[in-house]
Structure formats: C-alpha cells, structure tokens
Amino acid sequence: MRCAGPPNHFSPRRRAMPSRKRKPLVYIHRLEWNPYEYYMNEENEKLLQSFAEVRNDGNVREPMTHEALVERLRGVEAILSLNGSRAPEITREVLEEVGTVRVAAVSHWWGDLSAKAAEAWRQAGVEVIDASDACNQAVGEWALGAIIAGLRRFDEFDRRMKSGEKWPSWRGVAGQLNGATVGLVAVGRTGRWLLRYLKPFDCRVIAYDPYMKKKEAKELGIELVDLPTLLRTADAISLHAPVTPETTGMIGRKELAMIRDGALLVNSARAALLDNDAFRDEMKKGRFRAYIDVFQPEPPPEDDVLRTLNNIVMTPHVAGTTDAMYHRCGQMAIQAIRDYLERA
Known part of the structure; x- marks a missing residue:
C-alpha cells in the first residue's frame, strides 16, 4: 500500500491569476x-474588436421597439452610429432607462436624422462625437479635382481628339491653378478641406462667408470679399454653403450674369443654391463652364438641357461617394470611440 507523505508546509502558494479587464x-x-458592409470592412472589424466587445444590429431590417432597444443597449458604453438613417430610434428615454451609454460616434452624418438623434442623445447625457470628416475630405478632393480638370479643360481636349481633330492647339484654351484666383462661397467643413488641398498651389483664395471673422480669414490665408466681387473676380468658383432659407437660390440670374466669361463654376454642395431655370439659361449661352455633382431633381430628367451642353461636366452626386470614403468613415468613428474610452 502506498502512503501519502506529510504535507509540505513550505511549498509556495500558487499565485492568483490576474483577472482580465473586461472590454x-x-x-x-x-x-x-447604405448597408453595414459599406462602412465595416475586415480591417475596421478587427480594429473595433481589438478594444471592444460588439453588439451588432447593423444588418437588422425591421424597426426596433423601445423595449427591444433597452434590452440590446443594457451594459453598452458606446454607440457606433455608422450613419444616421435609423439613429432616431434610440431615443432619450431609451438611453435614460439604460443608463450606461457614455459616448456615441457618428461616422457618416445623415442630415436631419443624425441631428435629431444627436440632440436626444446629448439630452440623455451622452457625449456625441461627430467623426464624419471622411465625407468632407472626399467632397473637398472632388472639388479640387474639378477645379484642376476644369481649368486645364481635360474634357474639351478629350472630346476634340475623339471627334477627329488630330492635334488640337493649346493656345487660348486651357488655364491652370497656379496663378489663378479661386473663390469659395462659404468656408465650412468641406470648404476648409478644399482650402487645405489648395495650399501647395500658388493661387489666390478669396471667399464669401458672412459668418467668418476677418481674423480667422487672415489665419487661414484667405481674403474675405462680398459675393459680387467674388463672382466677377474668380477664375474658379466653388460652392460650399449649406441649404438654408438664406442661401436657397443665392446664385440667381443676376449673380450668374456677374460670372466672367471663361470662368469655372463648381458645385459639390447642393443644387438648391442655384436658381434652376436661370442656371440652365446661362449655361446655354456658353460664356463659362461648370462641373456639377448635384442636381434638382436627382437624377435630372433625360431631356434636361444640361445633358446636351459641352460646357458642363456632370457627375451623379458622387463627390463624397467612394469605397474608401465609407471605410474611412467607419475607421474614424471607431478610432474616436477608442480614444474616448482610453481617456475616460
């Protein structure tokens, strides 16, 4: 019979394993x-899971009740709002009943829907982070591309060479951004990104923005002017104003007549800034050129005169729409949540 020996009172005790901090x-x-997959590629999934547990209703299609949302949000510390299309379902009352949500990051601002949700969330004591700058960056980049392409007249040379002209002359045709005057109508978030993209070029930037102080304009390196001066002076005019009662139709028949011959008008903001009929009438004269990404209505009718004019380049509301933009939207919001939680 094998006997157990005496207990070893001198053997070291096992150390307790440190408890893992809950994500x-x-x-x-x-x-x-816009579906969940637009924003959340494999890289973004990994980034989010590297620091958080995830409760994901991104692909849920049916409306969610107050009770269902309270249940899903129990224990949640952060909301990732990939776009605001259904954000208002999460009401102030839902968040107050849950009581644990500290922060929400919006990756793609969705107009009034995101604004409505953000207001309710702030009222419930949640810090709301607007992490949607990826879209503004993309629109600013489109505007820069439109300005360069429009001043250099890529489309005109392309059309002439494809129509049988063997070697079009460059004389008296193209301009360039270096040495040009660029006029910004409003210097909001997208306008500021365009301004940043214009920095490497030796161009003069003037702006009409009644809400900007002269001190800030000086710091940004731009010159504030009134709207008539901008329209009469700029080689390229880029619209960036929001649509408000004040700005709707702000570029009307009188203002369009002020644009000098040979200039370029770029609109990546909203079609409502332009008087629809006056804009079409002016474009038929061929005095100046335009790069337009937004229309009223969208899509424009098949018989819209704009579709027939060689002095306008049209894109189908894609200034802020690329695969990279959506992925960057998701990435920036995830990083914003991570940074907030690390600081808290």
Missing part, C-alpha cells in the same frame, strides 16, 4: 439605404 461593450444600431 467595453459597443453597440452598432441598425442602418438603412
């Missing part, structure tokens, strides 16, 4: 129109 819980609310 914070992040909730992704349901979306519509």
Whole structure:
C-alpha cells in the first residue's frame, strides 16, 4: 500500500491569476439605404474588436421597439452610429432607462436624422462625437479635382481628339491653378478641406462667408470679399454653403450674369443654391463652364438641357461617394470611440 507523505508546509502558494479587464461593450444600431458592409470592412472589424466587445444590429431590417432597444443597449458604453438613417430610434428615454451609454460616434452624418438623434442623445447625457470628416475630405478632393480638370479643360481636349481633330492647339484654351484666383462661397467643413488641398498651389483664395471673422480669414490665408466681387473676380468658383432659407437660390440670374466669361463654376454642395431655370439659361449661352455633382431633381430628367451642353461636366452626386470614403468613415468613428474610452 502506498502512503501519502506529510504535507509540505513550505511549498509556495500558487499565485492568483490576474483577472482580465473586461472590454467595453459597443453597440452598432441598425442602418438603412447604405448597408453595414459599406462602412465595416475586415480591417475596421478587427480594429473595433481589438478594444471592444460588439453588439451588432447593423444588418437588422425591421424597426426596433423601445423595449427591444433597452434590452440590446443594457451594459453598452458606446454607440457606433455608422450613419444616421435609423439613429432616431434610440431615443432619450431609451438611453435614460439604460443608463450606461457614455459616448456615441457618428461616422457618416445623415442630415436631419443624425441631428435629431444627436440632440436626444446629448439630452440623455451622452457625449456625441461627430467623426464624419471622411465625407468632407472626399467632397473637398472632388472639388479640387474639378477645379484642376476644369481649368486645364481635360474634357474639351478629350472630346476634340475623339471627334477627329488630330492635334488640337493649346493656345487660348486651357488655364491652370497656379496663378489663378479661386473663390469659395462659404468656408465650412468641406470648404476648409478644399482650402487645405489648395495650399501647395500658388493661387489666390478669396471667399464669401458672412459668418467668418476677418481674423480667422487672415489665419487661414484667405481674403474675405462680398459675393459680387467674388463672382466677377474668380477664375474658379466653388460652392460650399449649406441649404438654408438664406442661401436657397443665392446664385440667381443676376449673380450668374456677374460670372466672367471663361470662368469655372463648381458645385459639390447642393443644387438648391442655384436658381434652376436661370442656371440652365446661362449655361446655354456658353460664356463659362461648370462641373456639377448635384442636381434638382436627382437624377435630372433625360431631356434636361444640361445633358446636351459641352460646357458642363456632370457627375451623379458622387463627390463624397467612394469605397474608401465609407471605410474611412467607419475607421474614424471607431478610432474616436477608442480614444474616448482610453481617456475616460
């Protein structure tokens, strides 16, 4: 018979294993129109999971009740709002009943829907981070490309060479951005990105923005002017104003007549800034050229005169729409949540 020996009172005790810190819980609310996969590629999935547990309703299609949302949000510390299409379902009352949500990051601002949700979330004591600058960057980049392409007249040379002209002359045709005057109508978030992209070029930037102070304009390296001066002076005019009662139709028949011959008008903001009929009448004269990404209505009718004119380049509301833009939207919002949670 084998006997056990005496207990070894001098053997070291086992050290207790340190408990792992629980990852914070992040909730992704349901979306519509632009699907979850637009924003969350494999890289973004890994980034989010590197610091958080995820409760994901991004692909849920049916509306969610108050009770269902309270249940899904229990224990959640952060909301990842990939776009605001269904963000208002998460009401102030839902968040107050849950009581654990500290922060929400919006990756793609969705107009009034995101604004409505953000207001309710702030009222519930949630810090709302607008992390949607990827879209502004993309639109600013499109505007820069339109200005360069429009001043250099890429489309005109392309059309002439494809129509049988063997070697078009460059004389008296193309301009260039270096040495030009660029006029910005409003210097909001997108306008500021365009301004940043213009920095490497030796161009003069003037702006009409009644809400900007002269001191800020000086710091940004731009000259504030009134709208008539901008329209009469600029080689390229880029619109960046939001649509408000004040700005709707702000570029009307009188203002369009002020644009000098040979200039370039770029609109990546909203069609409502232009008087629709006056704009079409002016473009038929061929005095100046335009690069337009937004229309009223969208899409423009098949018989819209704009589709027939060689002095306008049209793109189908894609200034802010690329695969990279959506992925960057998701990435920037995820990083914003991570940074907030690390600071907290």
